[in-house]
Ligand code: NAP
């Protein structure tokens with residue numbers, strides 16, 4: 639920040655005690671960090687998801703300084719990373735690469751009947767900044783793609799559904815479910831037994847949003863029952879995933895350590911610095927979180 643905003647004075651949170659500060663840049667801040675800091679003009683979150691900030695209100699309704707906008711990262715290089723990650727997982731399932739790996743281990747040369755693209759309908763839950771990029775990327779491979787959001791959306795090549803009323807039709811018969819929703823009281827625990835059994839038999843689940851979206855025991859039971867053929871999970875209720883967690887022992891569940899879309903240093907600093915300049919000029923900025931909605 640000191641390089642990109644040479645006119646600014648940059649201090650750590652510890653150094654800022656007792657000083658007036660205009661902007662804070664945070665990731666999962668402790669309760670004491672923002673409480674009472676009404677000197678701030680904005681709080682910039684070093685990620686897309688702001689649940690790590692908004693959750694502070696659960697224990698203390700005064701945790702966030704009143705009237706200070708909270709600003710999330712808007713793509714900043716994350717959408718392309720997320721699309722790569724999800725496309726890699728989908729293509730691995732679609733092209734049966736795990737089965738061919740197993741055949742290679744056994745020294746077997748054998749044709750496996752391919753999946754039909756038309757039977758491989760993919761549903762993306764959350765078609766905002768990241769989800770719309772993922773949906774368009776998957777549609778470019780020719781898969782039938784559906785999207786689900788809170789409000790009605792138009793995304794090229796994607797069949798859109800919205801709201802609770804649209805959820806049943808969105809989920810019905812999906813071969814792959816991709817979750818990229820923000821974590822809010824409305825979306826917590828959304829992937830449970832009830833939802834998993836609305837998907838096609840032998841469906842796949844890809845969760846790149848938050849661990850709290852998924853009822854972990856329900857997914858494990860659905861995998862063991864054959865309803866879910868496999869899952870690729872980047873996020874977990876407890877991170878790092880505890881050593882004794884049963885997912886480590888389930889080969890049909892693929893685990894990655896919250897890396898599907900990393901905060902890129904240069905892109906993120908450039909985006910935040912650009913917004914600080916706009917605010918200093920009294921201009922509006924994108925990415926201000928709606929505190930009522932929770933994202
Ligand atoms: P975003 O632009 O705010 O998009 C959120 C989408 O979810 C919107 O389409 C929104 O609908 C929809 N939505 C929210 N609540 C809903 C509900 N109750 N029912 C139906 N749809 C709902 O967020 P984003 O930038 O795409 O990021 C999404 C999430 O990805 C983040 O919150 C974060 O948790 C996660 N993430 C994970 C990683 C990682 O490395 N694993 C990295 C970055 C982000 P509307 O369009 O109608 O508002």
Ligand code: GLV
Pocket residue numbers: 684685686687688899901
């Ligand atoms: C990462 O998880 C983010 O929300 O940016």
